[in-house]
Amino acid sequence: xxxxxxxxxxxxxRVLHHQDTSTQMVTLNVLYQVGSRNxxxxxxxxxHLFEHLMFGGSxxxxxxxxxxxxxxxxxxxxxxxxxxxxxxxxxxxxxETGLWLESDRMTELxxxxxSLEVQRKVVMEEFKQHYITPPYGDIQHLMSALAYKVHPxxxxxxxxxxxxxxxxxxxxxKDFFFRFYAPNNAIVSVVGNITKEETWRLAxxxxxxxxxxxxxxxxxxxxxxxxxxxxxxxxxDVPADVLYMSFPIASLTHEDFHCCDMISDILAAGRSCRLNxxxxxxxxxxxxxxxxxxxxxxxxxLLICGMPAEGVSMEAAEAAVWEELEHLAAEGINxxxxxxxxxxxxxxxxxxxxxxxxxxxxLAFYEMLGDAAWADQEVEKYRSVTEERFMQVYKETVLPEKxxxxxxxxxx
Numbered sequence: 001x002x003x004x005x006x007x008x009x010x011x012x013x014r015v016l017h018h019q020d021t022s023t024q025m026v027t028l029n030v031l032y033q034v035g036s037r038n039x040x041x042x043x044x045x046x047x048h049l050f051e052h053l054m055f056g057g058s059x060x061x062x063x064x065x066x067x068x069x070x071x072x073x074x075x076x077x078x079x080x081x082x083x084x085x086x087x088x089x090x091x092x093x094x095x096e097t098g099l100w101l102e103s104d105r106m107t108e109l110x111x112x113x114x115s116l117e118v119q120r121k122v123v124m125e126e127f128k129q130h131y132i133t134p135p136y137g138d139i140q141h142l143m144s145a146l147a148y149k150v151h152p153x154x155x156x157x158x159x160x161x162x163x164x165x166x167x168x169x170x171x172x173x174k175d176f177f178f179r180f181y182a183p184n185n186a187i188v189s190v191v192g193n194i195t196k197e198e199t200w201r202l203a204x205x206x207x208x209x210x211x212x213x214x215x216x217x218x219x220x221x222x223x224x225x226x227x228x229x230x231x232x233x234x235x236x237d238v239p240a241d242v243l244y245m246s247f248p249i250a251s252l253t254h255e256d257f258h259c260c261d262m263i264s265d266i267l268a269a270g271r272s273c274r275l276n277x278x279x280x281x282x283x284x285x286x287x288x289x290x291x292x293x294x295x296x297x298x299x300x301x302l303l304i305c306g307m308p309a310e311g312v313s314m315e316a317a318e319a320a321v322w323e324e325l326e327h328l329a330a331e332g333i334n335x336x337x338x339x340x341x342x343x344x345x346x347x348x349x350x351x352x353x354x355x356x357x358x359x360x361x362x363l364a365f366y367e368m369l370g371d372a373a374w375a376d377q378e379v380e381k382y383r384s385v386t387e388e389r390f391m392q393v394y395k396e397t398v399l400p401e402k403x404x405x406x407x408x409x410x411x412x
Contacts, residue, residue, distance in 0.1 A: 005018065007200055007203070009183065011184060013183035013203075013207050014186075014187045014188070015188045015189075015190070016187065016188065016367060017191075017200075018190070018360075019193070022193075023356060024193055025192050025193065025356065026089070026092045026192030027087060027190070027191045027192055028087065028088050028095065029189045029191070029360035030085070030086045030087070030106070030186060030187075030364075031084070031086075031189075031367075031368060034050075035080050035084060036080075036152060036153075036159075037297065038217060043172065044160040045158055045159020046168070046173075046176050047079050048158055048159065049119060049120070049165060049168065050079075050084065050181070051078070051079045051086075053119050054077065055119075056109065056110065056118065057109070058105035058108065058109050061100075061105070064101055067100075068098070068101060071090050071091070071097040073088050073098060075089075079157050081152075081157055081296055085365075088101070088102070089356070092194055095194060095202065096206070099207075102206075106210055109181075111170065113170065116168075116170060116173060123165050124162060124165050124166060131156075135239065136236075136242065136408065141155065141160075142234065142408075144156055146404040146406060147246050147404045148223055150221045150222075150223055151220070151221060151222065151223040151298060179214075182210075182215060183211075187364040187367045187368055188364070189361075189363045192356055223248070226248055226402050228401055229401055231406075234407070234408055234409065235410070236408065236411065237410070238411075240287075240308075240410060241308055241314055241317075242307050242406075243304075243321070243405075244405070245305075245404070246304075247398055247399070247402050248397075249300050249301060251296060258385055259394070260302060261345075261382075262341050262382070263291075263397065264291040264302055265345070266341055266390075267304070267324075269341065275290075276289060283320065285312050286317065287307050287309050288306065289304070290304070291303065291304045302397065314409065325398050328394065329394065329398065332387065333391065334387070338385070338390060345379070345382050346382070349378060350379070353375075
């Protein structure tokens with residue numbers, strides 16, 4: 001993406017454009033730079049609640065979904081720890097319906113007691129169904145609190161406590177909206193069969209008159225470097241034990257991030273990778289094991305999670321994982337192993353770029369990080385990682401003193 005494919009309106013709204021004449025559709029993506037990272041410990045779950053409230057009616061449009069459905073469109077949204085993302089797809093000739101809907105709810109929500117009560121109940125039910133009632137539901141809360149001590153990443157996007165959503169007041173909702181849901185805190189990307197000139201004209205028409213707002217953000221406390229291993233053991237009414245291990249990794253914009261991202265793939269991307277091959281297929285110590293990262297604006301986490309096989313103690317299971325991690329540190333990786341991971345990343349990344357909806361989200365995401373053009377450089381950044389560089393970052397990251405370890409054990 002070149003600098004000619006984006007503009008900034010006078011109110012601070014950044015607008016990105018990518019034309020695709022192979023389709024008759026247009027995707028409109030609106031990213032707000034607010035997530036659970038922007039909450040405080042006494043008022044959590046607000047960013048996710050707002051994902052729901054944004055569909056509860058705006059100042060001039062009481063019902064968001066009906067006009068979009070009449071325009072043959074569909075939509076969805078998601079919340080992360082760092083941002084909230086809304087997207088819709090409509091036939092190209094109906095793109096103004098989408099712009100009208102998004103600009104009106106960026107201007108001001110309806111803020112009706114009914115909407116707040118409906119969405120509050122929806123979110124509380126989601127909290128119960130996914131984080132309280134099901135087996136293993138509280139693992140995300142436990143691991144977040146174990147890995148972070150001062151940063152807002154210490155709670156998941158759903159929130160720290162159910163009561164925080166149950167007790168939310170209308171004035172708090174309004175304050176959150178006007179602090180973060182502003183054109184100067186948003187990025188709009190438009191991808192599909194629409195010209196750049198038309199995109200600029202319509203963006204100015206529908207968003208240009210929305211006033212910029214004061215984005216008041218308290219200083220986010222940065223997590224101190226972890227220097228001692230943290231451990232937690234809990235017992236729950238679950239069918240089997242689970243082992244979780246996490247390690248701090250570089251932030252999304254750090255030069256080490258791409259190496260950190262590759263660590264999880266080297267360890268556990270597919271059945272032939274190290275942890276699965278050695279601990280599941282050969283030694284039968286685990287029934288399943290995986291590794292993945294949580295990529296974030298501030299330092300994220302590398303996580304390893306596995307379910308020990310019947311009869312295998314948690315001590316033996318954890319020892320086996322450390323053995324594999326230490327073996328990788330001692331022996332290193334080979335060129336074929338690294339190339340396999342690079343090929344996998346490139347294939348998945350380019351597949352996403354071929355999807356209009358995912359491309360729109362991708363462009364907004366990289367613009368949030370600093371520049372939408374960075375998306376064009378991602379494959380090369382992974383391709384340029386050498387065996388030596390990978391091992392250097394691995395040895396600095398996967399250390400016993402940086403580990404947070406959860407033994408999640410069945411009762412009895």
